[in-house]
Amino acid sequence: MSSQPGVQFLGPRQRDAAWDKLQTEQFDVVVIGGGVVGAGAALDAATRGLKVALVEARDYASGTSSRSSKMFHGGLRYLEQLEFGLVREALRERELSLTTLAPHLVKPLKFLFPITHRVWERPYMAAGIFLYDRMGGAKSVPAQKHLTRAGALRMAPGLKRNSLTGGIQYYDTVVDDARHTMTVARTAAHYGAVVRTSTQVVGFLREADRVSGVRVRDCEDGRTADVKAHVVINATGVWTDEIQALSRQRGRFRVRASKGVHIVVPRDRIVSDAAIILRTEKSVLFVIPWGSHWIIGTTDTDWNLDLAHPAATKADIDYILGHVNKVLVTSLTHDDIDGVYAGLRPLLAGESDETSKLSREHAVARVAPGLVAIAGGKYTTYRVMAEDAVDLAADDIPARMAPSITEKVPLVGADGYFALVNQTVHLGQMYGLHPYRVKHLLDRYGSLIDEVLDQASGKPELLQPITDAPAYLQVEVVYAAAAEGALHLDDILARRTRIAIEYSHRGVNCAEQVAQLVAPVLGWDADAVDREVKTYQARVEAEVQSQAQPDDLSADALRAAAPESRVELLEPPVSVSEIP
Known part of the structure; x- marks a missing residue:
């Protein structure tokens, strides 16, 4: 029942040591951005035997990666957009995380798709979900099951009887995205990466025509340092264009921010044994069980304002309430809402004016000698995106690089998780905790549970x-x-x-x-x-x-207008001339 030996603590002492290493060591790869793709790239590179640094201006997952719909899903709706390759890839990644890489964080989730049109919708959706299941959606979870109206209402009594004519049950997954991203970064540190938050890139180092590293600024005390690297990977999501401008290199693609808003309501406001997926005129609306709450979202609108703090409006919240209340027996009001959050999706800019139609595929490009950029994609495919970015970075790394192995590398806390679940009662007796508390801890920390509880010694x-x-x-x-x-x-x-x-x-x-x-x-x-x-x-x-x-x-x-907790953070785009 011991935790994985030698798992890297990311505490104040490590932070000080990381600053010293950033200044004094020559890195193969420096990754900018502590979201899931940046953390994934650091893990991918470190497990290939490269010397890696990861720097993030704010906190792990402080942008897009903590503000998703909390699903590690294949993207059922992308089948309608004929993005079969993306769905197949995402389902493979979902299966890997569910069974091997992060079973303590990624959990199966039962969904109800309410059928609303009598003739065409059931065969149409059944064909789509059948394809979803055959592409890999039903390996570790049950395949689709068809329900009559009565059967669907037994599963979700909170739905209006006239809001559906039947239903289809299928499975997807749910994840605490912020914890997952932090765990990916911590796993990278476990395998030797130097990872440091509150460390903002404020300039690029150059040797002749190539990028040879970055200048960073400590967002806590304002210190600056030069970090040398053979190659820099820009994995900053919606900030891709800003970092690109800072590098003074012409970008190969542009990223457009789409705002997605979610509301959080108490579990007793909606009576259902399953998550619910609802079609809207633009996209879909998810109703996701989340502990003692439901998460309901999302919107999909263009955003051109502050990238760090996207704001939800009353109009966004009204849109979500309006759509979900169409199908609920007991309508939700603003007073029912415990939480609201808004996030930005980094979409590859395309021809369409509607962000909901922009591609969720990712793009990776060698922008200049020593500089690689990656953007787009979806949370579920972070590992593939990371692998692609590091593969392309190989051109600038003198040493021969091993192939990616991250599909075989469980995140910290995954090893031993299933055995510990079977020992929940014993663990509770050992620490004097109720079994439901132990389950809560196992689903957040996995086999690091004793390391957490040791803090209470x-x-x-x-x-x-x-x-x-x-x-x-x-x-x-x-x-x-x-x-x-x-x-x-x-x-x-x-x-x-x-x-x-x-x-x-x-x-x-x-x-x-x-x-x-x-x-x-x-x-x-x-x-x-x-x-x-x-x-x-x-x-x-x-x-x-x-x-x-x-x-x-x-x-x-x-x-x-609200103050930043990181007092020395510079608002992008910054330039070297702004640095004291």
Whole structure:
């Protein structure tokens, strides 16, 4: 029952050591961007035996990778767009993560597709889901099952009787995207990558006509350093064009940001034993079970404002409520909403004016000698995207490079997970925890569970729940700071845990308690604790106010006015002339 030996802690000590290494070592690859693709590229390169650094200006998954629909899915709707290759690839990746790479984080999820048209829709959808299953969608999960109207309503009594004529049951998967991305980055560190957040790229180094590294700035204290590398991979998602401009190289493709908004409501507001997928005039709407909540989304609209803090508007929320209420027996209101979040998808810019029709395929290009860019794609295919980026980077690496092996490399916490699930009761007795608490921990940390609980050694009070967020134990936030690279309250409340979207107070009520818990780990004095709490409160207040605004412009103005927890972060695009 021991955790994987020698798993890298991403704490303050590692952060200091990483800064020294960035300044003094010659890297084969420097990856810019701590989203799932950047973290995946760092893991891919490190497990090929390369010397790798990963730098991220904010936090792991602080952009797109923490704001998805929380599904590690094949993309059933892309079959309608005839993107068969993408769906087949995504289903293969889903199967790999579900069974081998991350079974502690990626979980099977039963879906109901309500049939609304009597004649054509059932055979049409049945053919699509049959193709989905045959492409790999039904390897570790059951194949589709057809339901009468009565059968569908037994599965989802919360649906109006007149909203469907029958249904099809099929399976997909759900994932805590932010935890998964952080775990990919931590796995990269486990295999030798130097990974560091709050480390912003502010310029590129050059030797003659080639890129030879990056200049970085510590977003906590303003220090700068030059990092030498044979090749730089730009994996910054919606920031791809900004980093491209900073490199002064002409890009090979452009990225367009599409905003997706989700709402989070208590589980008792919708009575259903399955997730629900609903067709809309533009795309689809998912109703996803999420612990004691439902996540409902998403929208799909163009976004040209602040990339770091996309804002949800009242119009976005009304759109989601309007569509889901068409089929619910008991309508949802704004008062039912515990959380709201908005994210940006990095889509490859195309001919279509509708972002919902832009490609979810990815593109990778060698922009200049020593500089590779990757963009587009979807969360599920991060491993393939990473492999493609590192493959292309090989042209600039002097040493011979081994092929990718990440399909055989489980993420930290995966090894031994299934055995530990069978020992849930015993683990609970050993640590004095209820079995449901042990299951919660196993599904977040896998076989690192004892490493988490060891933080409570001699401090039994840490095994108590957080007062105003009782789904989480106090030890979990301590571990987030000690081992998972969390530097600020926002990192902990919005990404290491999901308190920011799972409680109607959005984390404000427990901000002080959490800050006091992590202060000894992060070296915060009373002033630092006060500053963190006030900054977090201001962020939440700005988000809540923005969600009452009628349009993107007014919502963005409110959200962008909130203070940054990373006080030395420069707003892109930055230039070397701005660096003191």
